[in-house]
Amino acid sequence: MSDTWDFETRLRQALAPVEPPDELELRLQTTLGSLVELAADELEAWELRAMKDPRNWPRAALGPAAAVVIGTGAAAGLVVLRTRSKRHKRRAQAHSALDLAERTVRDAAREALRVFHDVAR
Amino acid sequence: MEGSPPDKAQLDAAFTELYRAHLRDVYSYSYYRVGNHHDAEDLTEQTFLQAYRHFERAQRESEGRPLRPWLIRIAHNLAANYYRDRSRRPQTTIDDAGALPELHTTEGLVEDREDLNRILECVRRLPDDRREALIMRFALGMDNREIARALGRTDGATKVLLHRAIRQLEELVKAEAGTEAV
Numbered sequence: 001m002s003d004t005w006d007f008e009t010r011l012r013q014a015l016a017p018v019e020p021p022d023e024l025e026l027r028l029q030t031t032l033g034s035l036v037e038l039a040a041d042e043l044e045a046w047e048l049r050a051m052k053d054p055r056n057w058p059r060a061a062l063g064p065a066a067a068v069v070i071g072t073g074a075a076a077g078l079v080v081l082r083t084r085s086k087r088h089k090r091r092a093q094a095h096s097a098l099d100l101a102e103r104t105v106r107d108a109a110r111e112a113l114r115v116f117h118d119v120a121r
Numbered sequence: 122m123e124g125s126p127p128d129k130a131q132l133d134a135a136f137t138e139l140y141r142a143h144l145r146d147v148y149s150y151s152y153y154r155v156g157n158h159h160d161a162e163d164l165t166e167q168t169f170l171q172a173y174r175h176f177e178r179a180q181r182e183s184e185g186r187p188l189r190p191w192l193i194r195i196a197h198n199l200a201a202n203y204y205r206d207r208s209r210r211p212q213t214t215i216d217d218a219g220a221l222p223e224l225h226t227t228e229g230l231v232e233d234r235e236d237l238n239r240i241l242e243c244v245r246r247l248p249d250d251r252r253e254a255l256i257m258r259f260a261l262g263m264d265n266r267e268i269a270r271a272l273g274r275t276d277g278a279t280k281v282l283l284h285r286a287i288r289q290l291e292e293l294v295k296a297e298a299g300t301e302a303v
Contacts, residue, residue, distance in 0.1 A: 007291050008259075014240040015260040020148035024162050028140070028169055 136176050140169060143189055146261045147196050153256045154200045156245070164203065168196040189263070190270035197253060197271060243293040251286035258283055 090103045144165070151164035172179070172195055179191050244252055250272065257263040257271060269279040 007294075008287065010236065011240060011244075011255070011287070011290070012259045014237040015153060015244070015256060017145055017149045017260055018152045018161075020144055020165065021158070021162070024148070024165060025144060028144070028166055031166065031170070032136075032140070032173060 132177055132180070135180065136173060139172070139176075139188055139192070143192055144169075146189060147192055149260045150193055150196050150256055151200065153244075153260055154196070154253070155203065160203070164196060164199055167199050168192065171195050171199070186270075187267070189261075190267045193257060193261070193263070193271040194273070239297055240290070240294055243290055243297060246293060247286060247290060250282060251289060254279065254282050255286050255290065 090107065147168050148161060148165045151168070152158065152161040155161050155164060172192055179188060183191065244255060247255070253272065254268055257268045263271070265276050265279050265283070268274075268283070269276045272279065272282075274282065
Protein backbone atom coordinates (compact mmCIF):
# COMPACT_ATOMS: atom_id res chain seq x y z
CA MET A 1 0.00 0.00 0.00
CA SER A 2 2.64 2.47 1.07
CA ASP A 3 4.94 1.33 -1.76
CA THR A 4 2.18 1.95 -4.27
CA TRP A 5 1.41 5.31 -2.73
CA ASP A 6 5.10 6.25 -2.84
CA PHE A 7 5.35 5.14 -6.42
CA GLU A 8 2.33 7.20 -7.43
CA THR A 9 3.82 10.20 -5.64
CA ARG A 10 7.04 9.76 -7.58
CA LEU A 11 5.08 9.32 -10.78
CA ARG A 12 3.20 12.55 -10.10
CA GLN A 13 6.54 14.30 -9.59
CA ALA A 14 8.00 12.83 -12.76
CA LEU A 15 4.97 13.87 -14.78
CA ALA A 16 4.72 17.37 -13.34
CA PRO A 17 2.70 19.79 -15.49
CA VAL A 18 4.80 21.70 -18.00
CA GLU A 19 4.28 25.44 -18.38
CA PRO A 20 3.88 26.50 -22.00
CA PRO A 21 6.42 29.05 -23.20
CA ASP A 22 5.17 32.66 -23.10
CA GLU A 23 5.76 33.07 -26.81
CA LEU A 24 3.41 30.18 -27.57
CA GLU A 25 0.61 31.88 -25.69
CA LEU A 26 1.19 35.12 -27.59
CA ARG A 27 1.47 33.33 -30.91
CA LEU A 28 -1.74 31.42 -30.34
CA GLN A 29 -3.64 34.52 -29.35
CA THR A 30 -2.39 36.29 -32.47
CA THR A 31 -3.23 33.33 -34.69
CA LEU A 32 -6.75 32.99 -33.32
CA GLY A 33 -7.32 36.75 -33.56
CA SER A 34 -6.07 36.77 -37.16
CA LEU A 35 -8.35 33.88 -38.04
CA VAL A 36 -11.39 35.82 -36.92
CA GLU A 37 -10.31 38.93 -38.84
CA LEU A 38 -9.35 36.93 -41.90
CA ALA A 39 -12.69 35.17 -41.92
CA ALA A 40 -14.50 38.52 -41.71
CA ASP A 41 -12.38 40.05 -44.51
CA GLU A 42 -12.78 37.04 -46.76
CA LEU A 43 -16.49 36.97 -46.21
CA GLU A 44 -16.75 40.68 -46.93
CA ALA A 45 -15.10 40.14 -50.32
CA TRP A 46 -17.03 36.94 -50.94
CA GLU A 47 -20.36 38.55 -50.07
CA LEU A 48 -19.79 41.30 -52.56
CA ARG A 49 -18.70 38.93 -55.34
CA ALA A 50 -21.42 36.39 -54.69
CA MET A 51 -24.28 38.84 -54.39
CA LYS A 52 -23.41 40.59 -57.63
CA ASP A 53 -24.03 37.38 -59.54
CA PRO A 54 -27.71 36.33 -59.59
CA ARG A 55 -26.61 32.75 -60.31
CA ASN A 56 -25.60 32.57 -56.66
CA TRP A 57 -29.08 33.36 -55.44
CA PRO A 58 -30.83 30.14 -54.63
CA ARG A 59 -33.11 29.26 -57.53
CA ALA A 60 -35.26 26.99 -55.45
CA ALA A 61 -36.23 29.84 -53.20
CA LEU A 62 -36.49 32.35 -55.98
CA GLY A 63 -37.99 30.53 -58.96
CA PRO A 64 -36.56 30.70 -62.49
CA ALA A 65 -38.86 33.49 -63.66
CA ALA A 66 -37.93 35.75 -60.79
CA ALA A 67 -34.24 35.01 -61.34
CA VAL A 68 -34.50 36.13 -64.96
CA VAL A 69 -36.32 39.32 -64.05
CA ILE A 70 -34.00 40.20 -61.22
CA GLY A 71 -30.94 39.15 -63.21
CA THR A 72 -31.07 42.54 -64.91
CA GLY A 73 -28.50 45.08 -63.80
CA ALA A 74 -30.64 47.50 -61.83
CA ALA A 75 -32.63 44.84 -59.96
CA ALA A 76 -29.51 42.86 -59.16
CA GLY A 77 -27.90 46.01 -57.83
CA LEU A 78 -30.88 46.57 -55.58
CA VAL A 79 -30.67 43.04 -54.18
CA VAL A 80 -26.95 43.49 -53.48
CA LEU A 81 -27.58 46.81 -51.81
CA ARG A 82 -30.37 45.51 -49.60
CA THR A 83 -28.51 42.32 -48.73
CA ARG A 84 -25.33 44.16 -47.82
CA SER A 85 -27.16 46.66 -45.70
CA LYS A 86 -27.93 43.81 -43.29
CA ARG A 87 -24.40 42.41 -43.10
CA HIS A 88 -23.61 43.79 -39.64
CA LYS A 89 -26.69 42.17 -38.19
CA ARG A 90 -25.81 38.86 -39.89
CA ARG A 91 -22.28 38.93 -38.53
CA ALA A 92 -23.50 39.59 -35.04
CA GLN A 93 -25.88 36.64 -35.24
CA ALA A 94 -23.66 34.14 -37.08
CA HIS A 95 -21.68 31.69 -35.00
CA SER A 96 -19.31 30.46 -37.68
CA ALA A 97 -18.08 31.43 -41.13
CA LEU A 98 -20.26 28.75 -42.72
CA ASP A 99 -23.29 29.92 -40.81
CA LEU A 100 -22.61 33.49 -41.93
CA ALA A 101 -22.37 32.37 -45.56
CA GLU A 102 -25.67 30.50 -45.27
CA ARG A 103 -27.37 33.50 -43.69
CA THR A 104 -26.05 35.72 -46.47
CA VAL A 105 -27.45 33.44 -49.16
CA ARG A 106 -30.82 33.25 -47.38
CA ASP A 107 -30.96 37.04 -47.03
CA ALA A 108 -30.09 37.45 -50.71
CA ALA A 109 -32.91 35.10 -51.71
CA ARG A 110 -35.36 36.96 -49.45
CA GLU A 111 -34.33 40.35 -50.84
CA ALA A 112 -34.46 39.03 -54.41
CA LEU A 113 -38.05 37.89 -53.87
CA ARG A 114 -38.97 41.30 -52.48
CA VAL A 115 -37.36 43.04 -55.44
CA PHE A 116 -39.19 40.64 -57.80
CA HIS A 117 -42.53 41.53 -56.21
CA ASP A 118 -41.70 45.25 -56.41
CA VAL A 119 -40.75 44.94 -60.09
CA ALA A 120 -43.81 42.82 -60.92
CA ARG A 121 -46.20 45.29 -59.31
CA MET B 122 -39.44 26.51 -29.52
CA GLU B 123 -35.76 26.35 -30.34
CA GLY B 124 -33.59 28.80 -28.45
CA SER B 125 -31.76 31.50 -30.37
CA PRO B 126 -28.20 30.61 -31.44
CA PRO B 127 -25.47 31.87 -29.12
CA ASP B 128 -24.02 35.22 -30.04
CA LYS B 129 -20.67 34.98 -31.81
CA ALA B 130 -19.04 37.33 -29.33
CA GLN B 131 -20.22 35.09 -26.51
CA LEU B 132 -18.78 32.05 -28.25
CA ASP B 133 -15.45 33.79 -28.77
CA ALA B 134 -15.40 34.80 -25.12
CA ALA B 135 -16.19 31.23 -24.06
CA PHE B 136 -13.44 29.90 -26.30
CA THR B 137 -10.94 32.39 -24.86
CA GLU B 138 -11.88 31.18 -21.41
CA LEU B 139 -11.43 27.56 -22.44
CA TYR B 140 -8.09 28.36 -24.01
CA ARG B 141 -6.79 30.18 -20.93
CA ALA B 142 -8.01 27.47 -18.58
CA HIS B 143 -6.49 24.57 -20.51
CA LEU B 144 -3.47 25.83 -22.39
CA ARG B 145 -1.19 24.28 -19.80
CA ASP B 146 -3.09 20.98 -19.89
CA VAL B 147 -2.87 20.71 -23.65
CA TYR B 148 0.77 21.73 -23.63
CA SER B 149 1.68 19.28 -20.87
CA TYR B 150 -0.13 16.46 -22.61
CA SER B 151 1.54 17.30 -25.93
CA TYR B 152 4.94 17.59 -24.32
CA TYR B 153 4.78 14.20 -22.65
CA ARG B 154 3.38 12.65 -25.81
CA VAL B 155 6.01 13.94 -28.22
CA GLY B 156 8.92 14.51 -25.85
CA ASN B 157 10.18 17.87 -27.07
CA HIS B 158 9.10 21.49 -26.86
CA HIS B 159 9.18 22.26 -30.55
CA ASP B 160 6.67 19.60 -31.56
CA ALA B 161 4.65 20.12 -28.39
CA GLU B 162 4.15 23.76 -29.40
CA ASP B 163 3.01 22.72 -32.87
CA LEU B 164 0.66 20.12 -31.47
CA THR B 165 -0.79 22.58 -28.96
CA GLU B 166 -1.34 25.16 -31.66
CA GLN B 167 -3.02 22.67 -33.98
CA THR B 168 -5.20 21.42 -31.15
CA PHE B 169 -6.58 24.86 -30.37
CA LEU B 170 -7.08 25.73 -34.02
CA GLN B 171 -9.06 22.56 -34.54
CA ALA B 172 -10.96 23.15 -31.31
CA TYR B 173 -11.83 26.65 -32.46
CA ARG B 174 -13.31 25.29 -35.67
CA HIS B 175 -15.61 22.86 -33.87
CA PHE B 176 -16.16 24.76 -30.65
CA GLU B 177 -19.76 25.70 -31.20
CA ARG B 178 -20.86 22.15 -31.86
CA ALA B 179 -18.80 20.79 -28.96
CA GLN B 180 -20.30 23.32 -26.60
CA ARG B 181 -23.81 22.47 -27.79
CA GLU B 182 -23.27 18.74 -27.46
CA SER B 183 -21.43 18.85 -24.15
CA GLU B 184 -24.65 19.74 -22.31
CA GLY B 185 -22.71 21.65 -19.72
CA ARG B 186 -20.05 18.99 -19.10
CA PRO B 187 -16.41 20.16 -18.96
CA LEU B 188 -14.72 20.41 -22.34
CA ARG B 189 -11.26 19.38 -21.20
CA PRO B 190 -11.67 15.72 -22.27
CA TRP B 191 -12.81 16.91 -25.71
CA LEU B 192 -9.72 19.14 -26.02
CA ILE B 193 -7.39 16.36 -24.93
CA ARG B 194 -9.08 13.97 -27.36
CA ILE B 195 -8.28 16.39 -30.19
CA ALA B 196 -4.65 16.50 -29.05
CA HIS B 197 -4.66 12.71 -28.76
CA ASN B 198 -5.90 12.31 -32.36
CA LEU B 199 -3.43 14.87 -33.67
CA ALA B 200 -0.59 13.17 -31.82
CA ALA B 201 -1.59 9.85 -33.37
CA ASN B 202 -1.42 11.46 -36.82
CA TYR B 203 1.91 12.99 -35.91
CA TYR B 204 3.40 9.58 -35.23
CA ARG B 205 1.75 8.03 -38.27
CA ASP B 206 2.95 10.77 -40.60
CA ARG B 207 6.48 10.90 -39.32
CA SER B 208 6.88 7.30 -38.19
CA ARG B 209 8.13 8.56 -34.85
CA ARG B 210 7.92 7.33 -31.34
CA PRO B 211 8.00 9.62 -28.31
CA GLN B 212 11.52 10.77 -27.65
CA THR B 213 13.44 9.71 -24.59
CA THR B 214 12.68 11.55 -21.41
CA ILE B 215 12.98 15.24 -22.01
CA ASP B 216 15.31 16.23 -24.78
CA ASP B 217 16.04 19.88 -24.29
CA ALA B 218 16.38 20.10 -20.56
CA GLY B 219 14.02 23.05 -20.55
CA ALA B 220 10.74 23.15 -18.73
CA LEU B 221 10.83 19.99 -16.66
CA PRO B 222 14.03 20.49 -14.66
CA GLU B 223 13.20 24.15 -14.19
CA LEU B 224 9.71 23.39 -13.00
CA HIS B 225 10.89 20.66 -10.72
CA THR B 226 13.56 22.76 -9.13
CA THR B 227 11.21 25.69 -8.61
CA GLU B 228 8.65 23.36 -7.09
CA GLY B 229 11.33 21.77 -4.96
CA LEU B 230 10.46 18.37 -6.31
CA VAL B 231 13.86 17.14 -7.35
CA GLU B 232 15.24 14.77 -4.82
CA ASP B 233 16.53 12.22 -7.16
CA ARG B 234 16.52 13.33 -10.74
CA GLU B 235 17.84 10.06 -12.04
CA ASP B 236 14.92 8.31 -10.40
CA LEU B 237 12.42 10.64 -12.05
CA ASN B 238 14.12 10.31 -15.41
CA ARG B 239 14.01 6.54 -15.06
CA ILE B 240 10.27 6.71 -14.44
CA LEU B 241 9.78 8.95 -17.49
CA GLU B 242 11.86 6.63 -19.61
CA CYS B 243 9.70 3.69 -18.54
CA VAL B 244 6.50 5.67 -19.17
CA ARG B 245 7.74 6.08 -22.73
CA ARG B 246 8.04 2.33 -23.12
CA LEU B 247 4.45 1.61 -22.10
CA PRO B 248 1.82 0.76 -24.72
CA ASP B 249 0.21 3.93 -26.10
CA ASP B 250 -3.12 3.67 -24.28
CA ARG B 251 -1.50 3.03 -20.91
CA ARG B 252 1.00 5.85 -21.38
CA GLU B 253 -1.77 8.26 -22.31
CA ALA B 254 -3.92 7.31 -19.38
CA LEU B 255 -1.00 7.95 -17.02
CA ILE B 256 -0.23 11.33 -18.59
CA MET B 257 -3.87 12.35 -18.22
CA ARG B 258 -4.07 11.18 -14.63
CA PHE B 259 -0.72 12.35 -13.29
CA ALA B 260 0.29 15.29 -15.47
CA LEU B 261 -3.18 16.74 -15.98
CA GLY B 262 -4.91 15.50 -12.84
CA MET B 263 -7.90 14.18 -14.77
CA ASP B 264 -10.30 11.84 -12.98
CA ASN B 265 -11.45 8.48 -14.33
CA ARG B 266 -14.55 9.90 -15.97
CA GLU B 267 -12.64 12.62 -17.80
CA ILE B 268 -10.01 10.15 -18.98
CA ALA B 269 -12.74 7.77 -20.13
CA ARG B 270 -14.33 10.53 -22.21
CA ALA B 271 -10.99 11.58 -23.68
CA LEU B 272 -10.10 8.02 -24.64
CA GLY B 273 -13.61 7.02 -25.70
CA ARG B 274 -13.83 4.21 -23.13
CA THR B 275 -16.15 3.30 -20.31
CA ASP B 276 -15.37 4.40 -16.75
CA GLY B 277 -14.80 0.78 -15.73
CA ALA B 278 -12.43 0.05 -18.60
CA THR B 279 -10.50 3.22 -17.79
CA LYS B 280 -10.13 2.22 -14.15
CA VAL B 281 -8.70 -1.13 -15.21
CA LEU B 282 -6.45 0.53 -17.78
CA LEU B 283 -4.99 2.88 -15.17
CA HIS B 284 -4.49 0.12 -12.66
CA ARG B 285 -2.65 -2.04 -15.19
CA ALA B 286 -0.61 0.90 -16.42
CA ILE B 287 0.64 1.69 -12.92
CA ARG B 288 1.41 -1.96 -12.21
CA GLN B 289 3.32 -2.39 -15.46
CA LEU B 290 5.20 0.84 -14.98
CA GLU B 291 6.19 -0.09 -11.44
CA GLU B 292 7.57 -3.40 -12.68
CA LEU B 293 9.47 -1.72 -15.50
CA VAL B 294 11.01 0.81 -13.13
CA LYS B 295 12.02 -1.89 -10.67
CA ALA B 296 13.58 -3.96 -13.43
CA GLU B 297 15.39 -0.91 -14.78
CA ALA B 298 16.69 0.04 -11.34
CA GLY B 299 17.85 -3.54 -10.81
CA THR B 300 19.72 -3.54 -14.12
CA GLU B 301 21.46 -0.27 -13.28
CA ALA B 302 22.46 -1.50 -9.83
CA VAL B 303 24.23 -4.54 -11.30
